[in-house]
Amino acid sequence: MRQQPIASPHNAHSTASEVAREIDLSGKTAIVTGGYSGLGLETTRALIATGATVIVPARDVSKAEDALHGLTGVEIVSMDLMDRRSVETFAASFLQRDLALPILINSAGVMASPLFRDGNGHEGQFATNHLGHFRLVKGLWPALAKAEGARVISVSSRGHQIAGVDFDDIDFHVRPYDRWIAYGQSKTANILFSVELDRRGADDGIRAFSLHPGQILTNLARHLSDEDIAGFDALDEHGNPIVDPDKGMKSPEQGAATSVWAATTPLLNDKGGLYLEDCNIAPLYSGDAARKGVAPYAIDPDLAARLWDLSERL
Known part of the structure; x- marks a missing residue:
């Protein structure tokens, strides 16, 4: 079974800075979407500390x-994942610099939002979380191949267990819109994308991974009501986020650890198409209450x- 945990020196308690401590990325370039908020910001900080x-x-x-004020080693470039031309412009501009791109971390996303659509009418969570990153990877492919050993990391979620991809009605034109079903579908899409990207990219040295970062209250939860958040039992009696990594509830620094591990650890050399959590390869989800692992359909x-074929047509 490919989804088999390995011996990793890191675990659910590890932070991104701890994972990055022994890594040297001096002279290398990384791109982190969503790299100025929540988990993406912590990922950016950790990668900068490696010299990237x-x-x-x-x-x-x-x-x-x-x-990002005060951080050195970071560049900010305008791009809107919901806008096809914006993504194409960003990718084309990067390619003009003739840089290799060994690390691309797709961390930006939206969760459980009211229904919105992109300019082509696609449901907004699917368009943002999947289609925007799909276009970005396709546009940056030459730079990824130039690295001769690139990794593309897609931040998914345990939320993928909510729903698979409904190929008959991805955009909710027929079925009633459900914000959580839409989120689950988009997170399953992140995982499926990594599986096929790894298959297609391996010959060019492009390997792909997806992951669950943990349950963390960040700006991603901006569409959730107080009642929604209370239902997750994520806050203590003082209204502060509970941090209990053994139960999957992490700080942002811990939540970013698996992204940094996925992008840098030599333990994943010659591997790809895998779903990760807690700085390790995740097992298959068995339906247990702990919800650890990846659903087989994903x-x-x-x-x-x-x-992949549908995404190209869309």
Whole structure:
């Protein structure tokens, strides 16, 4: 079974800075979408500490400048994942620099939002979380191949266990819109994308991974009500986020650890197409209450190929 945990020196308690401590990325370039907020910001900080130059695409450049103020080794470039032309412009501009891209971390996302659509009418969570990153990877392919050993990391979620991809009605034109079903579908798409990307990219040295970062209250939860958050039992009696990594509840620094591990650890050399959590390869989800692992439908190679073909048409 490919989804088999390995002996990793890190675990659910590890932080991104701890994972990065022994890594030297001097002279290398990384791109982190969503790299100025929440888990993405912690990922950016950890990669900068390794000596890498981190490029952060930002829909809101001024917000990114405020969040990243004082950090050296970071570049902010305008890009909107919901806008096809914006993504194409960003990718083309990067390729003009003739840089290799050994690390691309797709960390930006939206969760459980009211229904919105992109300019082509695609449901917004699927368009943002999957299609935008799909376009970005396709546009940056030459730079990824140039690295001769690139890794593309897609931040998924345990939320993928909510729903698979409904290929008959991805955009909720027929079925009633459900914000959690839409989120689950988009997170399953992240995993399926990594499976097929790894298959297609391996000959070019491009390996792909997806992951669950943990349950962390960040700006990603901006569409959740107080009642929603209370239902997750994520806050203590003082209203502060509970940090209990053994139960999957992490700080942002711990939540970013698996992204940094996925992007840098030599333990994943010659591997790919895997779903990770807690700085390790995750097992298959068995339906237990702990919800650890990846649902089999999310790593189905036939569904992954089908999603890729559909994404190209979309």
